[in-house]
Amino acid sequence: MASTSPAETLRSLPAATAAGSQLVRRFLLPPAALLGVVILWQAVITIFSVPPYIIPTPASVARTLVVQRGMLWINAVPTILESLGGFLLGNVVAIAVAVSFVHNKTLERTFYPLAVAIRTVPIVAISPILVLLLGNGYAPKIAIAALITFFPTLVNMVQGLQSADAQALELMHVMSASKSETFRYVRWPSSLPYLFAALRVASTSSVLGAIVAEWIGSNKGLGYLIVLTTFDFRTALLYAAMVVASAIALAFFLLISIMEWAVVRWER
Amino acid sequence: MVFPTPGGPLQALQDVTLRIRRGEFVSLIGPSGCGKSTLLRLIADVLHPEGGTIEVRNAPPSRARLAREFGFVFQQPGLLVWRDALANVSLPLEVGGWGRRHTPPHRPEELLELVGLRGFERAYPRQLSGGMQQRVAIARALVTGPPILLMDEPFGALDEITRDHLNQELLRIWRATGTTILFVTHSIPEAVFLSGRVLVFSPRPGRIVDEIVVDLPYPRQQSIKDTPEFLRHTAAVRRALAGRG
Numbered sequence A: 001m002a003s004t005s006p007a008e009t010l011r012s013l014p015a016a017t018a019a020g021s022q023l024v025r026r027f028l029l030p031p032a033a034l035l036g037v038v039i040l041w042q043a044v045i046t047i048f049s050v051p052p053y054i055i056p057t058p059a060s061v062a063r064t065l066v067v068q069r070g071m072l073w074i075n076a077v078p079t080i081l082e083s084l085g086g087f088l089l090g091n092v093v094a095i096a097v098a099v100s101f102v103h104n105k106t107l108e109r110t111f112y113p114l115a116v117a118i119r120t121v122p123i124v125a126i127s128p129i130l131v132l133l134l135g136n137g138y139a140p141k142i143a144i145a146a147l148i149t150f151f152p153t154l155v156n157m158v159q160g161l162q163s164a165d166a167q168a169l170e171l172m173h174v175m176s177a178s179k180s181e182t183f184r185y186v187r188w189p190s191s192l193p194y195l196f197a198a199l200r201v202a203s204t205s206s207v208l209g210a211i212v213a214e215w216i217g218s219n220k221g222l223g224y225l226i227v228l229t230t231f232d233f234r235t236a237l238l239y240a241a242m243v244v245a246s247a248i249a250l251a252f253f254l255l256i257s258i259m260e261w262a263v264v265r266w267e268r
Numbered sequence B: 001m002v003f004p005t006p007g008g009p010l011q012a013l014q015d016v017t018l019r020i021r022r023g024e025f026v027s028l029i030g031p032s033g034c035g036k037s038t039l040l041r042l043i044a045d046v047l048h049p050e051g052g053t054i055e056v057r058n059a060p061p062s063r064a065r066l067a068r069e070f071g072f073v074f075q076q077p078g079l080l081v082w083r084d085a086l087a088n089v090s091l092p093l094e095v096g097g098w099g100r101r102h103t104p105p106h107r108p109e110e111l112l113e114l115v116g117l118r119g120f121e122r123a124y125p126r127q128l129s130g131g132m133q134q135r136v137a138i139a140r141a142l143v144t145g146p147p148i149l150l151m152d153e154p155f156g157a158l159d160e161i162t163r164d165h166l167n168q169e170l171l172r173i174w175r176a177t178g179t180t181i182l183f184v185t186h187s188i189p190e191a192v193f194l195s196g197r198v199l200v201f202s203p204r205p206g207r208i209v210d211e212i213v214v215d216l217p218y219p220r221q222q223s224i225k226d227t228p229e230f231l232r233h234t235a236a237v238r239r240a241l242a243g244r245g
Helices: A006-027 A029-048 A059-068 A069-103 A105-122 A124-136 A138-162 A167-176 A179-214 A221-232 A235-263 B034-042 B060-068 B083-103 B108-114 B129-142 B160-177 B188-194 B224-227 B228-241
Strands: B002-005 B008-011 B027-031 B068-074 B148-152 B182-185 B199-200 B208-213
Touching: A006 A029, A029 A059, A059 A069, A059 A235, A059 B008, A069 A105, A069 A138, A069 A179, A069 A221, A105 A138, A124 A138, A124 A179, A138 A179, A167 A179, A167 B068, A167 B148, A179 A221, A179 A235, A179 B083, A221 A235, A235 B224, B027 B034, B027 B188, B034 B129, B034 B148, B034 B182, B083 B108, B083 B129, B083 B224, B108 B129, B129 B160, B160 B188, B188 B228, B199 B228, B208 B228
Parallel strands: B027 B182, B027 B199, B068 B148, B148 B182
Antiparallel strands: B002 B008, B199 B208
16 A cells, blocks of 8 residues: 555656746746736836826835835834734634634624624724724724734634534544543644634734724824825835835735644645 | 434434443444434443433443543544544543553554554555545554444445455454444445344334344455355345345
């Protein structure tokens, strides 16, 4: 059963070159696509003679990123802290709620619809309310970033905890396992692929939540910078702020992906 | 045994009386939904009877369950996909700290060898074929050396070649460990090949309609299936299933 058949050995030869082309596809195509977008961007400006206060040139945005790096960094720090804080808070609460739902059906039936209802209120509508409630500091921004990450994680986590193999659960019963053992040995590991799928979504949406929260009642952060530069027609700086914001979101996303790769080993 | 269902109570089993001796290999055979699996779960104390009594080693099934006297093999392997083969086999030793309080009769490595999976200790379930996964499940069920092994169509999802092979292996394991085996199956040749006794169930509500004693000597080889004695037994089971016992 363990021996390799001749057919398999033959197939592994072209497989080596296939792996090479897969590397090219994986690590060269995305930057190539980015370059394509930048070229298109420049082409649109040139062909339609768009004035720089409507769309800045890629070169001027790049220059602004370098020249204004101090200003961008000062505003990036609060956004990073808020999204990170919101990410942690929202996900920890979501996981805790999901665990309590799985262990208590009544709790789930009572509060799950409420969680869905909260989700349907637009985040931009909640944000001024939270600023009124929590003031101008970090608190309302963290709260909004947490709120935006809470729901996807809750839904996925509930599903993940319930995805546990029925026969594995029955086996735990036959072995007279305690509830906490069943959770630790079966339910929790079963939920991890679902959890990470949610965390990947949450990693980028928490940055979005922090930025939207900074639009109101704020005097620092990338969201504040975006609103300010829009009104001042400093479009190069506006674009630079957007680039920094997506770089932060991308960094969070990569971080979560690396964690997933390290934790969910059995799926690869 | 009566189950509440959306369509009203459902009687799964009726007037089932059976007695299984220590070290016996007994098969339960019957049409789908006759309550064979239910009976296995009643014995394992996963389900509780509406009426009647079940005794496992002169006590309620819950005592045997709490004492970890059951090994259970399901139709699907039910392995934990994040654990490799060896860690799956070791699971029953970890649950309830069993391995710390008792000396396991076999090391998990030995059991993997017993089921023919030497060299696959570090393989994850998705890297194993269905038959190999089921062997891991069997090794897992045996790791605490349970006196009773309950098997619910363990080879039902496998192809016939793999099934024949694992049947042979199971008999070898049974003779090596001396455990009592209660085996649910849909396959007449499988039941006759493995068992000392075959209990034939009627359709729902399940009742035992016949008991066929298979007096073929162990150890049994696959070639026994071509002998007239074997065919006489399969014919007897088939007649009983058709209600002409």
